[in-house]
Amino acid sequence: MRLGRAFGSLKLRLGLAAVFALALGIGTSTTVLVLRAQADTLADYSALEVAEAVRVARVLSLQVVQQQQALAVLAQQLPPPLVLADSPALRQKLQGLQVLLPMFDSITLVDARGRGILTFDSQGVRPAPIDISDRTYFHRSRTERRPLVSELVVSRVSQEVAVLVTQPLPQDAGLVVGALRLRTRNLLAGLAEGQGNRLAPPAASAHAAGAAEPGEALLVMLTDAHGRVLAHPNPELIGAPMSAEPGLAAAVDRWRQAGAPVEPAGLDVSDSQHLVAVAGVAGPDWLVWRSTPRSTVLAPLARARSETRFWALGLALTLSLALLGLLALLLRPLSKLEARAERLFDPGLDPQAGWPGAGGEIGRLERVLRRVGGERAALEATNHRVLQRLESVMAAAPVGIAFARQGRFELVSHPLCQLLGRDESQLLGQPAQLIFASNEDYLHLQQGLALALDNGQAYSGEWQLLHASGRPFWARLRAQPVDAADPAAGTIWTANDITQEISTRQALEWAAHHDPLTGLANRAAFDERVARLFAALPRSLPAALVLLDLDRFKPINDQHGHAAGDAMLRAVAAVATPRVRPGDLLVRLGGDEFAVVLERCSAEAAQRVAEDLRSAIANLRLPWAEQLLSVDASAGLAMLDEHTPDAAAWVAAADRACYEAKAAGRGRVQGPLAQTAANAAAEAAAVSPADPAAGPAPAAALRLVGDRTPR
Numbered sequence: 001m002r003l004g005r006a007f008g009s010l011k012l013r014l015g016l017a018a019v020f021a022l023a024l025g026i027g028t029s030t031t032v033l034v035l036r037a038q039a040d041t042l043a044d045y046s047a048l049e050v051a052e053a054v055r056v057a058r059v060l061s062l063q064v065v066q067q068q069q070a071l072a073v074l075a076q077q078l079p080p081p082l083v084l085a086d087s088p089a090l091r092q093k094l095q096g097l098q099v100l101l102p103m104f105d106s107i108t109l110v111d112a113r114g115r116g117i118l119t120f121d122s123q124g125v126r127p128a129p130i131d132i133s134d135r136t137y138f139h140r141s142r143t144e145r146r147p148l149v150s151e152l153v154v155s156r157v158s159q160e161v162a163v164l165v166t167q168p169l170p171q172d173a174g175l176v177v178g179a180l181r182l183r184t185r186n187l188l189a190g191l192a193e194g195q196g197n198r199l200a201p202p203a204a205s206a207h208a209a210g211a212a213e214p215g216e217a218l219l220v221m222l223t224d225a226h227g228r229v230l231a232h233p234n235p236e237l238i239g240a241p242m243s244a245e246p247g248l249a250a251a252v253d254r255w256r257q258a259g260a261p262v263e264p265a266g267l268d269v270s271d272s273q274h275l276v277a278v279a280g281v282a283g284p285d286w287l288v289w290r291s292t293p294r295s296t297v298l299a300p301l302a303r304a305r306s307e308t309r310f311w312a313l314g315l316a317l318t319l320s321l322a323l324l325g326l327l328a329l330l331l332r333p334l335s336k337l338e339a340r341a342e343r344l345f346d347p348g349l350d351p352q353a354g355w356p357g358a359g360g361e362i363g364r365l366e367r368v369l370r371r372v373g374g375e376r377a378a379l380e381a382t383n384h385r386v387l388q389r390l391e392s393v394m395a396a397a398p399v400g401i402a403f404a405r406q407g408r409f410e411l412v413s414h415p416l417c418q419l420l421g422r423d424e425s426q427l428l429g430q431p432a433q434l435i436f437a438s439n440e441d442y443l444h445l446q447q448g449l450a451l452a453l454d455n456g457q458a459y460s461g462e463w464q465l466l467h468a469s470g471r472p473f474w475a476r477l478r479a480q481p482v483d484a485a486d487p488a489a490g491t492i493w494t495a496n497d498i499t500q501e502i503s504t505r506q507a508l509e510w511a512a513h514h515d516p517l518t519g520l521a522n523r524a525a526f527d528e529r530v531a532r533l534f535a536a537l538p539r540s541l542p543a544a545l546v547l548l549d550l551d552r553f554k555p556i557n558d559q560h561g562h563a564a565g566d567a568m569l570r571a572v573a574a575v576a577t578p579r580v581r582p583g584d585l586l587v588r589l590g591g592d593e594f595a596v597v598l599e600r601c602s603a604e605a606a607q608r609v610a611e612d613l614r615s616a617i618a619n620l621r622l623p624w625a626e627q628l629l630s631v632d633a634s635a636g637l638a639m640l641d642e643h644t645p646d647a648a649a650w651v652a653a654a655d656r657a658c659y660e661a662k663a664a665g666r667g668r669v670q671g672p673l674a675q676t677a678a679n680a681a682a683e684a685a686a687v688s689p690a691d692p693a694a695g696p697a698p699a700a701a702l703r704l705v706g707d708r709t710p711r
Contacts, residue, residue, distance in 0.1 A: 071167035405490030421468035544606030637671025
């Protein structure tokens with residue numbers, strides 16, 4: 001009986017609870033500290049791994065630049081007459097450039113058709129009976145006239161897996177191609193610590209994170225943007241896909257989910273088993289990968305955790321014994337007070353009845369509890385009345401109302417629940433972020449709310465909210481703090497649906513800048529774009545303006561009616577739209593006049609665009625009343641320069657060019673390049689065909705003269 005009574009006493013139960021709380025606190029604190037150390041270790045190590053991957057990527061990028069510069073120097077020393085074919089002079093020249101070979105396994109010269117001329121490597125200079133005219137990198141390097149780094153290929157010189165660095169020769173005489181054989185030349189040699197082996201973390205990382213001593217852990221490899229291996233500790237994996245390295249499968253999936261970026265600033269794509277960092281190599285678009293098992297990094301912490309648990313257990317046991325003795329001494333008179341205190345908030349019990357009437361500290365505690373009980377009962381009654389009134393007001397309001405504190409709903413009105421398509425139980429206690437269409441919108445709203453409250457103003461804004469069905473809708477939100485001096489007191493929100501208002505406003509804004517017949521931009525949009533270009537001079541150069549006036553359009557209106565004319569205008573807009581860039585502005589100025597504002601566009605490119613538009617319109621056939629209707633177009637082109645006085649002068653120049661195109665026979669483009677062509681044709685015609693010394697007229701001049709022939 002005594003034993004059962006002892007275990008049922010408040011003192012012993014409080015003592016045991018305190019001991020448990022103490023042990024739990026010590027254990028939790030120890031665990032939290034260890035987990036924090038573990039998290040900090042992993043975070044520090046991950047950051048260092050990303051930094052190391054970025055460093056290696058930058059060095060690789062610099063090496064590629066140096067290799068390209070070396071080939072550029074070689075190309076400058078080989079004038080086109082020298083590289084047209086194998087010759088002793090060319091061989092002698094190449095022999096003198098053996099200093100470049102440490103950068104490449106071999107260097108090959110190919111002509112403009114992609115046929116090999118000579119190749120030279122450590123064994124000397126020899127003919128290169130190869131043809132790379134079908135290679136993508138050959139065509140790109142020749143077309144773009146710039147050095148390139150090829151994708152992973154099998155070299156036709158060495159028949160080995162390689163990447164090739166190209167450099168165009170002067171005057172489009174061909175290419176210089178430097179080969180890097182991946183199975184004999186490790187691209188990461190000397191760049192990544194311990195490359196060629198699986199290693200532990202770098203010394204700096206191990207020191208900062210408390211990692212293990214070096215062992216077989218770290219994997220460093222290089223891939224291209226398509227995931228093919230360019231450098232690996234195992235040469236047999238060169239050229240294989242990244243899936244051949246199973247330890248990186250999860251990290252590669254995370255990298256691909258992020259959009260497979262080639263990010264020079266580095267990314268942390270660690271998974272649950274490995275710490276993985278990846279950094280992009282600017283220029284060739286390669287990727288440096290570094291992977292270390294988490295277990296290797298956390299091995300020292302695992303040992304420290306075992307020791308900490310032992311000492312924490314001993315400390316908890318000692319403190320528990322001391323606490324039990326103290327509680328046994330201090331908590332003897334609390335049995336009756338405990339029983340009454342357990343019913344302190346019992347709504348069926350008089351707050352002033354049932355107290356034991358003890359003295360001393362227990363008596364003072366009793367009086368405090370009695371007063372607290374009475375005050376709480378009065379406060380609950382008042383709160384109940386206030387909540388009933390508030391709920392009535394919120395239910396009668398024509399807009400949704402909510403009270404939120406610390407970003408969570410604590411009170412919502414019935415109209416708000418209807419607006420969001422949710423029950424009250426689905427909103428109370430939930431984060432306010434739940435009802436927004438995007439997290440970014442919620443963050444921007446919080447910034448605007450904080451700014452308004454800091455300025456002592458109420459907040460108002462228009463945002464997209466999310467209905468329970470997943471349908472977004474527009475709402476006007478207003479917010480007012482409960483207490484401007486105490487942000488923690490919460491905020492009162494109102495919301496009403498303005499989706500129709502937003503749709504109407506957007507429709508009006510669209511109509512103000514678009515032609516209702518064709519859907520193209522209108523004169524107002526044209527004036528705004530031209531004004532913006534003039535305001536940005538000279539940064540907005542080069543820019544061009546093309547004015548198009550339809551030929552033979554009036555007969556369509558006269559013979560077939562305005563409906564046919566409108567259909568033709570819409571058809572012209574439809575064929576013209578895909579022939580301009582998304583950033584350019586295609587405008588219907590009125591009637592049968594159109595215009596195109598071309599930004600960042602040279603005169604040659606503008607001439608091509610104008611001719612393409614004219615040709616598309618000329619080839620247009622509109623079926624109408626069992627007939628095929630067609631029109632042509634005359635185009636005037638004017639370039640914007642720093643000396644153009646204003647927008648009116650620019651438009652007038654294009655208009656004059658369009659008039660000249662019509663006067664010259666219609667169905668043509670008139671502009672700066674057309675004038676140049678006319679001058680060239682006149683000079684060619686001035687040379688007498690009977691004069692043998694003059695020779696035939698240049699083909700380009702004849703072609704341009706032919707373009708001016710009236711149609």
